Amino acid sequence: MxxxxxxxxxxxxxxxxxxxxxxxxxxxxxxxxxxxxxxxxxxxxxxxxxxxxxxxxxxxxxxxxxxxxxxxxxxxxxxxxxxxxxxxxxxxxxxxxxxxxxxxxxxxxxxxxxxxxxxxxxxxxxxxxxxxxxxxxTDLAALLVEEGRFVKGPNGLTVYVQQIEQNGLLKNLFVYMLDGDDAVTWDAAEARFGRIDGRPVLTMVNASTTRYSSRGVLTYGSFAQTVIDLSPYAAVTERVRxxxxxxxxxxxxxxxxxxxxxxxxxxxxxxxxxxxxxxxxxxxxxxxxxxxxxxxxxxxxxxxxxxxxxxxxxxxxxxxxxxxxxxxxxxxxxxxxxxxxxxxxxxxxxxxxxxxxxxxxxxxxxxxxxxxxxxxx
Structure with a gap:
């Protein structure tokens, strides 16, 4: 050139x-x-x-x-x-x-x-x-979380969040789920959705739980931090098209x-x-x-x-x-x-x-x- x-x-x-x-x-x-x-x-x-x-x-x-x-x-x-x-x-x-x-x-x-x-x-x-x-x-967090509203998910799961911060931190969380014939409720001051080994989980801080069994027995527990496995509620039957x-x-x-x-x-x-x-x-x-x-x-x-x-x-x-x-x-x-x-x-x-x-x-x-x-x- x-x-x-x-x-x-x-x-x-x-x-x-x-x-x-x-x-x-x-x-x-x-x-x-x-x-x-x-x-x-x-x-x-x-x-x-x-x-x-x-x-x-x-x-x-x-x-x-x-x-x-x-x-x-x-x-x-x-x-x-x-x-x-x-x-x-x-x-x-x-x-x-x-x-x-x-x-x-x-x-x-x-x-x-x-x-x-x-x-x-x-x-x-x-x-x-x-x-x-x-x-x-198919993100479970996007499907279940809506600020200030009770959102019903699959298999009887219900989630309520009072406040969602920009970094994804959930404030004042309430969760209702069915474990067999037992009704379980969770509430936590803070929570965050995440994944462990590819499975969706919910990590809660300063949480408490109440379980009401089919036999009429009520149990209560509190945790500084706990993790709930949400994979039973995240079964995806669709495929990428x-x-x-x-x-x-x-x-x-x-x-x-x-x-x-x-x-x-x-x-x-x-x-x-x-x-x-x-x-x-x-x-x-x-x-x-x-x-x-x-x-x-x-x-x-x-x-x-x-x-x-x-x-x-x-x-x-x-x-x-x-x-x-x-x-x-x-x-x-x-x-x-x-x-x-x-x-x-x-x-x-x-x-x-x-x-x-x-x-x-x-x-x-x-x-x-x-x-x-x-x-x-």
Whole structure:
């Protein structure tokens, strides 16, 4: 890479990274607002919300990278053209292809990153998020604890908490449960839910218990600290249900009977697999369209707003059509080929317009006029 190419690479890469970071920030903010339910309604910690939000980032990146590449490249190329830096580059003897090569390298890096995200990062993060959400949904503490209310749980368990502190400490706890035919009540000044060897437990401080047996015998006891095993009340019969976006490529192309039963049809899995493999092509398409918008026509002193608007509209239409093809491919397998053809054709058309514009225009040849000139020369 020459000095000029390195300069162009940096000038284009910085806006691209900035655009991707800005779009990712917007996506993370949107995801964090959606995950507020985990704190408000489920009583989970802030760390759980942050973890669920960050696990959604790989899936966002698969959508953000092509768009951020297109927007960032437009910003960088517009500035280079407006400040006559591209004109200076061409005047120094750099060929058109050499000037475009840094942008092509950036597009190739973005495409490779998108491929890694869609094939490795997204399924791993989605599986972790699905398991975390399942743990939150089946969390006994979230199901049984609601400040100032009696909450009935499974197998006759009833819990009342007067106050819940931010660190999860429960104040003035009351628990009613059935132990066989005996009715048992507990009350404690402080308590906290936890796990020991994977089993849910309730640790109580300054607690007392009353047991009323079926024979009419009443017993009472007090403890400075005690632990109650809640595993009989936490039996979970559900399983984590995955979606096609949670599976790895080998599972999508060669699904087991269990995957087809729990995740979706073979057509849906195949459409998801081809969608991940074709996603990097949109990064190449975005860079090709950005180059065409700025360098794919005649020089204009008034700017390229109209040309940029047209190219941006085409990019948006093609990307939306790509999502439509993915949905249609789930029911018509032969449409999967269009997941690749759509971005490839759009990239080819953009490159053709770009290189056609870079060729010097030849004056039209009129045979009769040429003969007339030759006769009077």
């Amino acid at each position: 020459t000095l000029i190419q390195g300069y162009l690479f940096r000038q284009i890469a910085r806006p691209v990274v900035g655009a991707c970071a800005a779009l990712a920030g917007i996506g993370i903010l949107s995801q964090s607002l959606d995950q507020l339910e985990v704190i408000v309604e489920r009583g989970q910690s802030v760390w759980v919300m942050v973890k669920l939000t960050l696990l959604a980032v790989p899936q966002l990146l698969a959508v953000i990278i092509p768009i951020g590449l297109f927007v960032g490249a437009l910003i960088a190329l517009t500035r280079l053209q407006r400040e006559q830096e591209l004109t200076a580059v061409f005047a120094s003897g750099v060929t058109r292809w050499s000037a475009i090569r840094p942008a092509v390298r950036i597009a190739a890096i973005a495409a490779l990153l998108t491929l890694v995200v869609t094939t490795v990062g997204q399924p791993w993060a989605q599986r972790q998020a699905r398991a975390e959400a399942f743990a939150v949904r 995955y979606k096609p976006s949670d599976l790895y490529l080998p599972q999508l192309f060669n699904p087991s009977p269990g995957d087809l039963e729990r995740v979706g049809s073979a057509g849906e899995l195949m459409a998801e697999a081809h969608s991940r493999l074709s996603a990097p092509l949109y990064a190449l398409m975005g860079m090709a369209m950005a180059l065409t918008a700025i360098m794919g026509g005649q020089f204009s002193r008034t700017g390229y707003s109209l040309r940029i608007a047209k190219v941006a509209g085409v990019f948006l239409v093609v990307r939306i059509a790509g999502y439509g093809v993915v949905s249609a491919s789930a029911w018509n397998g032969w449409l999967n080929v269009f997941q690749y053809l759509l971005p490839i054709v759009a990239t080819g058309v953009a490159l053709r317009l770009l290189f056609q514009a870079l060729k010097p225009r030849r004056r039209p040849v009129w045979p009769a006029l040429e003969r007339l000139k030759a006769r009077f020369a």
